[in-house]
Amino acid sequence: MTYCVGLLLDRGMVLLSDTRTNAGLDNISTYRKMFVFEAPGDRVITILTAGSLSVTQTTIARLHDAIDDPEATPDTSILKAETMLKVADIVGRTLAETRLEIDEKLAAAQAGASASMIVAGQRKGGGMRMFLIYPEGNYIEATEDTPFLQIGEHKYGKPILDRVVTMETSLEDAQKAVLLSMDSTLRSNLSVGMPLDLLVIEKDALKVSTRRRIEPGDAGFAAMSQAWSQALRDAFGQIRV
Helix, strand or coil: CCEEEEEEECCEEEEEECCEEEEECCEEEECCCEEEEEECCCEEEEEEEEECHHHHHHHHHHHHHHHHCCCCCCCCCCCCCCCHHHHHHHHHHHHHHHHHHHHHHHHHHCCCCCEEEEEEEEECCCCCEEEEECCCCCEEECCCCCCEEEEECCCCCHHHHHHHCCCCCCHHHHHHHHHHHHHHHHHHCCCCCCCEEEEEEECCCCCCCEEEEECCCCHHHHHHHHHHHHHHHHHHHHCCC
16 A cells, blocks of 8 residues: 655645555565656656556556657657646556556456556646546546645545645645655554655746655654644643533
């Protein structure tokens, strides 16, 4: 399992993912679930992935192949697509085709594979946009009413986002919100684990503004987690029924 979250704000976008793919006692694996496609000054696109590793990694590989293809067109390459909506179309189509192919191979074993993705970015001349791509290739878009999207094990980290995140949230507070959202998930579900990948894209920068890998034992993250736990205990003690 995994947990990935993306925030679409007035000042930019903040994205966070874990890296655990298997939490079995004898088999804990770490794979990156955040992928950046960047042409500084022209566009920046980030893809977060959740679900079957074979589906997500094959999809990402095919997106890279399409970019490198000498005959790439705006209909096949996300670095040539004319809008972020077209980027979402290309990613959705590639994900759906990959999932169907792998499902066919697994049919004999009566097994299936599924995956979902968050696609976020901005191209020159366009606004920031963020989409949640479903396994079938269709998608929904983050809006003013719902300025964040989640995939994977999302239920534990959603309450804090519902309470504190709006389009007006600052990028600094947004980073704090996604990290505390992840902290809640880490505490409640062992199938989500560190290291964490954090990314910030400022509005109209058309490049990655901040990128950080948070390793197990990170002092800053540990201090934030402890402070949040203490704040919750203090607030709980002050409430009267």
